[in-house]
Amino acid sequence: MSEVQRRKYSQEERSTIFDGEFMPHIDSMYNFAFRLTFDEDDAKDLVQDTYMKAFRFINSFEQGTNAKAWLFRILKNSFINDYRKKSKKPATVDYQEVETFYNSDDVDYQSTSDLRAESVRDMLGDEISNALNGLAVDFRTVIILADLEGFTYEEMAKILDIPIGTVRSRLHRARNLLKDTLKGYAQSMGYGRDEEED
Amino acid sequence: MENNDASSPERKLQCSDVSKCFQLLERILDGEHVEGGNEMLQEKLDKCQPCFAHFHLEQAIREVLKTKCTKQPLPDKLAESIRQMIQDAR
Numbered sequence: 001m002s003e004v005q006r007r008k009y010s011q012e013e014r015s016t017i018f019d020g021e022f023m024p025h026i027d028s029m030y031n032f033a034f035r036l037t038f039d040e041d042d043a044k045d046l047v048q049d050t051y052m053k054a055f056r057f058i059n060s061f062e063q064g065t066n067a068k069a070w071l072f073r074i075l076k077n078s079f080i081n082d083y084r085k086k087s088k089k090p091a092t093v094d095y096q097e098v099e100t101f102y103n104s105d106d107v108d109y110q111s112t113s114d115l116r117a118e119s120v121r122d123m124l125g126d127e128i129s130n131a132l133n134g135l136a137v138d139f140r141t142v143i144i145l146a147d148l149e150g151f152t153y154e155e156m157a158k159i160l161d162i163p164i165g166t167v168r169s170r171l172h173r174a175r176n177l178l179k180d181t182l183k184g185y186a187q188s189m190g191y192g193r194d195e196e197e198d
Numbered sequence: 199m200e201n202n203d204a205s206s207p208e209r210k211l212q213c214s215d216v217s218k219c220f221q222l223l224e225r226i227l228d229g230e231h232v233e234g235g236n237e238m239l240q241e242k243l244d245k246c247q248p249c250f251a252h253f254h255l256e257q258a259i260r261e262v263l264k265t266k267c268t269k270q271p272l273p274d275k276l277a278e279s280i281r282q283m284i285q286d287a288r
């Protein structure tokens with residue numbers, strides 16, 4: 001606190017930061033909120049709350065630093081504190097359980113080794129989107145941050161308040177789970193048939 | 199741009215350490231700095247079929263996620279209502 005609240009912005013500076021550094025991320029913020037809540041109204045509320053908090057705590061934001069990561073961290077905390085409890089979705093599997101369950105990478109690799117890059121590229125947006133939405137929230141979150149928004153492991157560690165090693169392993173497992181789903185889709189589309197004929 | 203040859207006689211069909219190799223490939227794809235990463239990547243793509251296939255699969259997944267899951271349309275007036283809220287809060 002003491003270090004980050006080193007100064008107070010004037011009203012004009014606050015407007016400049018808010019409009020110039022915060023508002024440009026609204027599309028990404030809404031996409032993230034929607035993929036966490038699966039509900040348009042909840043996503044809107046979540047984004048609004050996040051921007052209100054960002055404005056209220058603007059003095060703890062250092063101008064010119066990573067506004068997007070700062071905003072995503074607020075949004076993710078708001079989601080955990082305010083929305084996750086009342087979410088309409090049934091309780092998701094705790095990632096700890098899943099992480100223990102998928103303790104062997106080699107098993108994962110075998111199960112996805114016949115999924116092909118070309119079949120993934122041929123899939124429809126809805127299929128990719130549904131596969132992503134089907135992941136437990138902690139796994140979904142790391143994929144959104146890494147692949148949709150392009151955050152680095154280090155930025156993700158700050159947004160999620162977890163060590164970088166945990167970011168790496170959770171992301172790795174999230175992708176394996178996603179590939180399992182995509183593999184199911186690929187098979188139902190008739191890909192990988194040449195291998196079945198062998 | 200991208201060599202997508204399904205197989206090449208130059209590549210061995212078994213990877214010596216799938217788990218280690220694939221995690222390395224994934225870190226490189228995620229843009230993490232890996233010491234000597236470019237040389238290792240080129241070596242694996244040239245010499246190892248499982249690594250080659252895994253790299254292109256992982257690349258395709260990142261690509262479709264990026265292009266197909268980021269288009270959630272922003273509701274009308276959301277930006278406007280946020281600006282209004284901030285005005286009122288001043």
Ligand SMILES: [Zn+2]
Pocket residue numbers: 212213214215216219242246247248249
């Ligand atoms: Zn290999």
